[in-house]
Amino acid sequence: MARFVCESREEFLDRLRALVDAGTDPENIRVRMPFYVPEALQVLGEGPDRLRFFALFGGIAGFGSGLALTIYSVLSWPIIVGGKPIVSLPPFLLIGYLLTILFGALGAFAGFLLLARLPSGRSLAADAEFPERFVIAVETGEGA
Amino acid sequence: MRSEEQDKLSAFQRLENDVLAAMRRPGPRYLAAVGLCALLVLMLFALWGGLVWRGMGLSGKNNPVGWAMLITNFVFWVGIAHSGTLISAVLFLFRARFRTSFNRSAEAMTIFALMVAGLFPLIHLGRVWVFYYLLPYPSERLIWPNFRSPLVWDVFAVTTYMIVSLVFFYVGMIPDLAIARRRLPGLRGKIYGLLSLGWEGTLRQWRHYGRLYLFLAAFATPLVASVHSIVSWDFAVSIVPGWHTTIFAPYFVAGAIFSGTAMVLILTIPMRRLLRLEPYITVDHFEAIAKILLFTSLIITYTYIVEHGLAFYGDNPFEHDQYLYRMLGDYRLLFAIMIVCNSLLPLTLFVRRLRRSLTWLFVLGILVNVGMWLERFVIIVTSLAHDYDPYAWGTYNFSLVEFGITVGSFGLFFLLFLLFARLLPVLAVTEIKEHS
Numbered sequence: 001m002a003r004f005v006c007e008s009r010e011e012f013l014d015r016l017r018a019l020v021d022a023g024t025d026p027e028n029i030r031v032r033m034p035f036y037v038p039e040a041l042q043v044l045g046e047g048p049d050r051l052r053f054f055a056l057f058g059g060i061a062g063f064g065s066g067l068a069l070t071i072y073s074v075l076s077w078p079i080i081v082g083g084k085p086i087v088s089l090p091p092f093l094l095i096g097y098l099l100t101i102l103f104g105a106l107g108a109f110a111g112f113l114l115l116a117r118l119p120s121g122r123s124l125a126a127d128a129e130f131p132e133r134f135v136i137a138v139e140t141g142e143g144a
Numbered sequence: 145m146r147s148e149e150q151d152k153l154s155a156f157q158r159l160e161n162d163v164l165a166a167m168r169r170p171g172p173r174y175l176a177a178v179g180l181c182a183l184l185v186l187m188l189f190a191l192w193g194g195l196v197w198r199g200m201g202l203s204g205k206n207n208p209v210g211w212a213m214l215i216t217n218f219v220f221w222v223g224i225a226h227s228g229t230l231i232s233a234v235l236f237l238f239r240a241r242f243r244t245s246f247n248r249s250a251e252a253m254t255i256f257a258l259m260v261a262g263l264f265p266l267i268h269l270g271r272v273w274v275f276y277y278l279l280p281y282p283s284e285r286l287i288w289p290n291f292r293s294p295l296v297w298d299v300f301a302v303t304t305y306m307i308v309s310l311v312f313f314y315v316g317m318i319p320d321l322a323i324a325r326r327r328l329p330g331l332r333g334k335i336y337g338l339l340s341l342g343w344e345g346t347l348r349q350w351r352h353y354g355r356l357y358l359f360l361a362a363f364a365t366p367l368v369a370s371v372h373s374i375v376s377w378d379f380a381v382s383i384v385p386g387w388h389t390t391i392f393a394p395y396f397v398a399g400a401i402f403s404g405t406a407m408v409l410i411l412t413i414p415m416r417r418l419l420r421l422e423p424y425i426t427v428d429h430f431e432a433i434a435k436i437l438l439f440t441s442l443i444i445t446y447t448y449i450v451e452h453g454l455a456f457y458g459d460n461p462f463e464h465d466q467y468l469y470r471m472l473g474d475y476r477l478l479f480a481i482m483i484v485c486n487s488l489l490p491l492t493l494f495v496r497r498l499r500r501s502l503t504w505l506f507v508l509g510i511l512v513n514v515g516m517w518l519e520r521f522v523i524i525v526t527s528l529a530h531d532y533d534p535y536a537w538g539t540y541n542f543s544l545v546e547f548g549i550t551v552g553s554f555g556l557f558f559l560l561f562l563l564f565a566r567l568l569p570v571l572a573v574t575e576i577k578e579h580s
Binding site for chain 1: 301342
């Protein structure tokens with residue numbers, strides 16, 4: 001395995017591009033970054049963005065459960081309050097809206113943990129550090 | 145070129161050192177501040193205990209003014225929370241880079257303000273042990289909350305806001321907690337390691353992190369507008385003169401951002417000095433915050449004019465009377481202070497020298513918060529004190545118990561913030577690195 005340590009974002013990106021241009025399969029390149037460099041994704045290939053589906057399904061589930069909760073509760077004990085219809089959609093939509101945001105945010109967070117494989121027991125057990133500099137590791141096949 | 149890279153790297157190391165140094169050395173002034181705030185918190189809970197034990201007669205609430213200082217505090221503290229989300233989420237979406245100097249403190253402020261705000265409906269309830277009546281749970285009596293009531297919307301809005309803000313705050317901090325893990329020795333390092341979930345900064349982690357942060361900002365942004373709108377509907381949905389007006393939602397939201405921005409100044413100006421963060425929170429950054437304060441002050445002044453204009457342009461004698469009472473009645477002094485603090489003094493920020501004077505910004509932050517607290521008090525109390533029926537009119541004067549609880553709530557807020565400043569990274573280190 002070859003390992004490179006880069007001091008700056010520019011040096012890191014240049015090194016990455018050079019590796020890819022030299023024919024290294026991006027699949028074999030592992031990087032660790034001290035801060036987010038979105039350009040690294042373009043060099044190594046972005047891969048599918050599945051996090052948005054967690055946010056989307058969370059949001060839909062929140063909206064559905066907000067409406068279901070309010071409509072079910074008024075139908076299960078139908079009391080007219082203030083002359084309003086039993087199923088009063090405008091205020092119920094408000095609950096649906098709030099739960100859309102709540103479940104959407106929680107869904108996205110759960111999706112993040114799943115996709116980013118966190119919490120990482122391996123990292124915690126091995127005392128693997130979040131690096132101060134950019135680290136590139138290339139799996140060459142023989143030792144990997 | 146090489147030396148430029150070295151300079152940048154050493155600047156990054158200095159940044160980490162400075163932020164982590166703030167987490168290491170509690171000086172005597174800090175400990176004294178913590179002690180004072182802890183005493184105020186003790187007073188808050190002792191007085192609340194008194195209210196529970198002896199009853200709500202210890203408060204100054206009466207008939208007709210049944211919502212008073214405690215509800216004023218609730219609205220005030222929820223409002224304070226808003227600016228945190230504006231700075232962290234809305235400015236993130238607008239790519240305003242100066243936010244990185246403030247966003248961590250502002251997010252912490254949001255959470256602590258919501259924690260304090262959440263106490264007040266419970267205190268106001270009196271019989272706090274029945275608070276769960278507001279929650280939707282399948283009871284054996286088949287009773288559900290009335291979802292047509294703004295008070296129930298409030299429960300959902302504030303709870304959602306609290307949870308989403310907490311997730312946003314925590315997610316933003318994960319890489320910085322990993323830095324603390326690397327830099328701090330012993331048990332503290334291990335605890336930060338656990339809190340960072342074993343973050344290593346791999347491409348996979350950063351990629352999903354970047355997306356998540358964007359999604360959370362997008363989810364939190366509508367909350368800036370909706371939560372205080374819902375709080376305003378606690379009033380506007382009623383038919384009380386002075387409350388029943390369509391301008392309340394934007395009026396409350398602007399007020400919330402205005403008071404929250406002032407609180408950011410109150411918190412960060414001393415924090416910057418005490419933790420020696422001058423290189424990272426610059427006067428230019430404060431000037432940007434001052435511009436937000438000035439802008440929201442102008443919106444607030446506009447809404448004052450509109451709400452009074454609506455009352456006098458409309459043909460409702462009760463509205464006329466209510467707004468005259470607000471300006472000239474029993475609470476006219478508070479109304480005048482409110483106008484001076486919220487509409488007139490912030491105009492000084494048109495002068496560049498004052499926008500860049502941290503002393504003036506700190507003083508103005510305090511005055512604006514005094515003004516905004518009084519605004520909520522004036523709105524709530526004058527409308528109830530002087531509604532339709534002259535035989536039902538009355539005035540309110542707060543009791544010492546309510547006053548003590550209010551002071552105690554500030555103690556709780558500042559205590560939580562002081563603990564945050566010592567235990568967690570006060571600056572978004574990786575974001576500052578990313579934008580430098």
